[in-house]
Amino acid sequence: MAHLTSLKKSFSNWNHSAPNYQTEIRWLLILTAAFCSFLLIFSLHRYYTFYASYDHGLFNQIFWNNLHGRWFQSSLTGEHTAAAVFQNEIPPINFNHLGQHFVPNFLLWLPIYALFPSPVTLIVLQIGLMAAGGMVLYALARHYLEPTLSLLITAGYFGAHAVIGPTFANFYEHCQIPLFVFSALLAMEKQRWWLFWLMVAFTLGIREDTGIILFGIGLYLVLSRRHPWVGVALCGISFVYVALITSVVSLHFSGNTPPPYMGGRFGQYVPGVESPTTLQVLWGMLTHPLEVLKSLLTPFDRRLLYLLGHWLPLVFVPALSPASWVIAGVPLLTLLMQSGMSALVITLRYSVAIVPGMFYGAILWWASQSQRPISKPMMQRSLWQTLRFTYRTRQLTPTFRRFWVVCISLSIISATLSNPNQAFYFLLPESFHPWLHISLPRQWEHSQVLRDMIQVIPADASVAATTHLIPPLSSRREIARFPNLQLQDEQGQVKTMEYAVADLWRINQYQPLFKSEHQRLSLMIARMDEVLTQKTYGLLQLKDGVVLLQKGVPSQPEPLAAWASLRLELLASLETTTLKRRRASQQ
Structure with missing residues (x-):
């Protein structure tokens, strides 16, 4: 400041009689x-x-598509269509943002x-x-x-x-x-x-x-x-x-x-x-x-x-x-x-x-x-x-x-x-009850993990990512918001994303504060269980609550063992939040 x-000093000393251009x-x-x-x-x-989120990636994808002659197209906008919202249809890759x-x-x-x-x-x-x-x-x-x-x-x-x-x-x-x-x-x-x-x-x-x-x-x-x-x-x-x-x-x-x-x-x-x-x-x-x-x-x-x-x-x-x-x-x-x-x-x-x-x-x-x-x-x-x-x-x-x-x-x-x-999440607590404050050193440490994960994903690969990982990954044709893993191509054929990356640590931090994050984390755990059980995706890396999946490859033993431990920790956190909210509603 x-x-x-x-x-303030300049206005106090301003010469009103002879303003100088x-x-x-x-x-x-x-x-x-x-x-x-x-x-x-x-x-x-x-x-x-x-801390930039979904819409920033959406608009970046529009600019990127415009640059490549695909005027105002966005796979991310497709998730906001009435068909996707009300009929749970798979979003199209080439939805035109001018329709929104x-x-x-x-x-x-x-x-x-x-x-x-x-x-x-x-x-x-x-x-x-x-x-x-x-x-x-x-x-x-x-x-x-x-x-x-x-x-x-x-x-x-x-x-x-x-x-x-x-x-x-x-x-x-x-x-x-x-x-x-x-x-x-x-x-x-x-x-x-x-x-x-x-x-x-x-x-x-x-x-x-x-x-x-x-x-x-x-x-x-x-x-x-x-x-x-x-x-x-x-x-x-x-x-x-x-x-x-x-x-x-x-x-x-x-x-x-x-x-x-x-x-x-x-x-x-x-x-x-x-x-x-x-x-x-x-x-x-x-x-x-x-x-x-x-x-x-x-x-x-x-x-x-x-x-x-x-x-x-x-x-x-x-x-x-x-x-x-x-x-x-x-x-x-x-x-x-x-x-x-x-x-x-x-x-x-x-x-x-x-x-x-x-x-x-x-x-x-x-x-x-x-x-x-x-x-x-x-x-x-x-x-x-x-x-x-x-x-x-x-x-x-x-x-x-x-x-x-x-x-x-x-x-x-x-x-x-x-x-x-x-913008100033590190200066003041996001919430006092429940307490939520992420310090600057902790977020910097976590951000480095996220950057390392993103660098593994090829620039031209299709990817599904959680909300706050979408902006840096949005300069590509095919991107969806995890836990959604599918898009429709121009011919209406369903395509499954080649990679998926999810920041479960961040969502777990915020789920006691926001019911939407609580529900989203539950869906993500269920989707992880589904794709790993069916072996649709293999778990490549897991570090600091961030998971990286690749379609059609076997899971690595160490990340898979770490996921079993993290899964139990996340489920316990969800259950604790649910009990606290139930008690609060009864008071």
Whole structure:
């Protein structure tokens, strides 16, 4: 946190009367470099100690397949299809990811990946895109504000929980949102309409549901009367795009079967439908208003804490800005109306969709009277202009400036202490009851075992791997998640993976904490018993709870004897966890 201390001193000594262009650019670069360095160090450590997980490998496999002309294909995406989830069908090798999420923008970054074809490239790309979004935000803020305010808003972005947390995650499409949305808003302010519509196209190309963000911007342009016809066009294009992609285009790639995540997130509005389309969900919301109201308001404490997390790095200004409520409010509604816990976890990727509206609204709130988009006499003001307190003067006092730096610092501290996406697993316990803490030396020791095991597997071999071993093995055509050992080829023939590698030690560490890991470990033990009894696979190596299997070879005597001992140990651990949970439920 050393850069926070220097940042605070610099703001205290800032010369407001004579801002220097070179000085402000230097501080912008310092902020950007501090953000990139902080994120890059711990993100790379997270990857190399095997805490990157399934989705990072999935997206790396898509990039790798694109590089080899198999456009958007992924055997890992195939495990998320409705057929695999609901009918337990064997996933296809060549499933097209566009049937799950429409992500044509990946082609923009393919030349970079072609130069450095590695899962690590996606980590650097994600951090770079998020950092570039912050630099465009600074340019957007400078359109209205003086350097100190602009730097504070940019520092708030780099210190935001909703920026730090998702950037530490596996690579996701959402990392493009700040860059393209802030660029669209800047082009709108400069009235560079060709650039505005180009950024709109790039925003839509991020993912099928990013049209919701643009719908919020369009709604703001209509209500504020700044560019009402542009706003109407933007709302119309966004709505038609989302409906068309999710109801027609994606179905073409997925074999006319909607992705199962729609039912998982919005199933309460369409009871009895396993995989609803977007239009079915919208109709379900209209016909179930009480269910919608319940989703919006409860649980209230989680919703309030989520908003406070977004407001903190901007000293709660977005709570007072109507523009923030309108622009960020539209994607926020889609999160509030989802079922489950993940939608309102600020460290997850969904939070990035809220960021542009929060920060743009804060910029407009701070803009002086002469700079604001609309300024009219009292009798000519609309309700929107009245709510914006158009004639109220806002000044950045030294006291408030110091308070802002404190809020940014608190946001960074809270983001770090929350252990976003397990980036700081070694600093704090993952759980106090039951106790779970993996020390850095222990994980480094275990990581070396994992690296040694992976190096045995040929680069072109098909492989099944547990979740956290998928990313480093994902630059290949055929990869599945263990205990699944089979995929369908292009002709529909079932193929059994040549190798299987499983980190049972890690899963055993986490199974007392997560029921899903408890169940997964049970399935893995059963699968090991099955393939070793049938001699489908031979056990090549077993070390530190990591097993390496190869199809069609005999098991080595020493690893096989070690497996018998490890199996008993794992079964005893599962039984202990089951008894503890049973006692806890009876109390």
